[in-house]
Each structure stands twice: as C-alpha cells, then as structure tokens.
Amino acid sequence: MTKPAMTTAAMAAQGITLDPVDDSTIVLNMGPQHPSTHGVLRLVLELDGETIVSVTPHIGYVHTGIEKEGEYQSYLKAVTITDRMDYVSAHINNLAFCLSVERLLGVEPPPRGQYLRVLLSEIQRMASHLVWLGTHALDLGAMTVFFYAMREREKLLDLTEMLSGVRLMPSWIVPGGLRGDVPEGWFERCKHVLDDLPGRFAEYETILDQNPIWCERTQGVGIISADECLGLGVSGPSLRGSGVAYDVRKASPYSRFEDFEFGIPVGAFGDVNDRYRVRMAELRQSREIARQAIERMPDGPVSIDDPQIFPPKRADLDRSMEAVIQHFKLWSQGFAPPAGHAYVPVESPKGELGFYVVSNGGFYPWRMHLRAPSFMNLQALSTLCRGRLIADVVAIIGSLDIVLGEIDR
DSSP, rough: OOOOOOOOOHHHHOOOOOOSSSTTTTEEEEESSSSSGGGOOEEEEEEETEEEEEEEEOOTOOOOOHHHTTSOOOOHHHHHHTTSTTOHHHHHHHHHHHHHHHHTTTTTOHHHHHHHHHHHHHHHHHHHHHHHHHHHHHHHTOOOHHHHHHHHHHHHHHHHHHSOOSSSSSEEEEEEEESOOOOOOOEEEEEEEEHHHHHHHHHHHHTTOOOHHHHHHHSSSSSHHHHHHHHTTOOOOHHHHOOOOOOHHHSSSOOTTGGOOOOOOOSSSSSSHHHHHHHHHHHHHHHHHHHHHHHOOOSSSSSSOOOTOOOOOOOHTTTTTHHHHHHHHHHHHHOOSEEEEOOOEOOOOSSEEEEEEOSSSSSSSSSEEEEEEHHHHTTHHHHHHTBBBBBBBHHHHHHOOOOOOHHOO
C-alpha cells in the first residue's frame, strides 16, 4: 500500500515551511535515523525530480541540556559535561570552557601547562579530523580509507589514555591548568606516533586524490562563497575552504599559540573537495605544531599554585590536613569567581568554539552558553545543496563535519 503524501497541514504542524516550485515537486524525509547524516539529524528535502529545491534541517533529537546542566554544577564539575558535546574533541571542549573561567578568575596557567594544552589540542584535532576523513570517505564509497584513518586515530587515543587513563572523555584540562603532568616515557611515545603520520597522510591522498569516483563526487559539488559563509556564521575548515584565511589561533591567540609557527590553508573554489584539502593540510599542520610543542616544552609546574582554585596534589593529601580540607571544600563546594562575564573562543576542529560564562559571584555559573561551530555551519546546508542532485546531499553533509551532540547539546 502506497503511503499518502504529506499534506500541507501536516507539514505545517511539524514546522515545515516550503515554497514549492510547482505541483511537480515532492517532499522527501531523510533521517533522523540515517547513517550518512552523521548523527540523529532529520532533513526535509523538497525535490524537483532529482534536483534539490530546498533543504530544511530538523535538530533536537539528542538534546541533553548541557548548557542548563552546567548552571547547576560547580565550575570544576562542569568540565566533565563539556566532554560530551563534540565527543571526538574533548580536550578542546575542556580548553574552551576553562579559558573563559580563567578569564573570570584572572588567572593563567604556567608556561608548561600552556604548552601541554597546545600539544593535547593538536593531538585532539588530528584525531577528530581522522574520524571525519574516515567516515566521509566511507559515505562516498572509499572503505579502505576508513580503516586506515581509524588505525592512526587509535594511536592518538592511546596517547590520551596513557596520560589520563581515559580515551574519549578525559576532562584533563581544568581551570588553572591540567590535572597532572605527563607520565614518564609519554613524550617519546608521542614523538614516535608523530614521526609515523606524514607517510600515513600521503597514503590517504594516494588512494583518494586520483580516484575518479572521489573526484566526481567532490569537485564542483556543494559550492559556497566567502560572503555567504560570513553571512551565515560559518567558521573553521568550511570557511577556509571558501578562501577566507581566518583561524582563531592566529586572530586571537590563546594558550601561547603565538609562540608557534604555522600557516592557514585555504581553498580556491569553496566546494567539497576544497574542504577536504584544507583538512588534509591541517592534519600536517597540527602534527608540526605538536612537534614544536614537544621540542620547546618548558620545565616547571603545569597548574597554578592557588589552593583556593586548584585541588592539592595527591601526595599532599597523605601528609597535610589542610590539603585534605581544601580538597573537600573544592569538590563539595567549589570556588566562586568574581561577578562578571567572559567569552574566550578557540579553534576547534569544526570552527570557532567558545563558552559565554556569566558569574554572579556564586559557586555555580549563573549562565553558560555555547557558541557551537557545528550548529552555525549547519545553517549553510540549504545554500550548499540548492540546485544539486539528491545524491550530493551525503557528500555535502560530510564536508561540513558536524556533530549532533554539539548542535543539540
């Protein structure tokens, strides 16, 4: 039995507004349970034959209330919530939140802590881009690249596990610094992994760059101009793929990024292939920044020495009652920044990420709001898809590298 077409009243009840070209256009539902929407995303497509007239994204299927939940946690405990947004970029989520809290507190971690933050951020960026590359290639039929990209990602996650004991959600970056220094042998293992990566990246490009199917599915598909990107708030590799050399690490350096040499790769056409090439260049760029961080790593502590803000060391708890009391106070009550507000953006793998944190002088954030790059970049989907074939939707969504946990939050 053929399912009846969705009526205008039914579409209006679900918040779908369409401006049909003529009576020949049809409405097609894609998702929310669809492997190529990179999360629980629903797209309502209006089609004229196989040509896309409009795309209306519907979000909220994995809404977790992270922003509101953050307002009911102490600043230290709220760090663990940030891991769950862009769940393939936990270190950078932690860093964005902590930078805003530190701005409220008026503190800054010591140099070693800053350099370790840079190193962990770039390792995380590579791990995130490898997830993107593997799944994007898989969507377009290149299964081998998925296996290869996951192979290198596992090595990067092993570094996080060796450091923190956790692979995906370590919450290792906290207000005031990091939970601890790296263990013995960690830098040597990190260098070994980094030395192996350039040959692996070249291997991916050997498979994809001259593949006629890959080229046909990505070149000239999903074009968006620089002006359209800026008007929609698009950032990150999707913006740089359209030729705009904007990177938060250069425009508003944080965590001593001004100490490192790196360029800003940009595209020429703003299509799916340019966004791929920008991310491949960023994989190499992140590897070089990580190498610089290891080579220039300063000595000293990794966190501030302020018992009112940063928990005491584990060894101190065995010999100091004052340390035990302070540990109990920090984890049961927390610290109270002065009244004020702060927003410190960072360059996440998806684009500009930042937490707007408002303090009323209490132990919990009075307001915590997220500038999520995946949410902003998703706005460009309709512009990217209009006039393309329905088969191109999968390639275009993949080129944006969205994560629904960050969009819905």
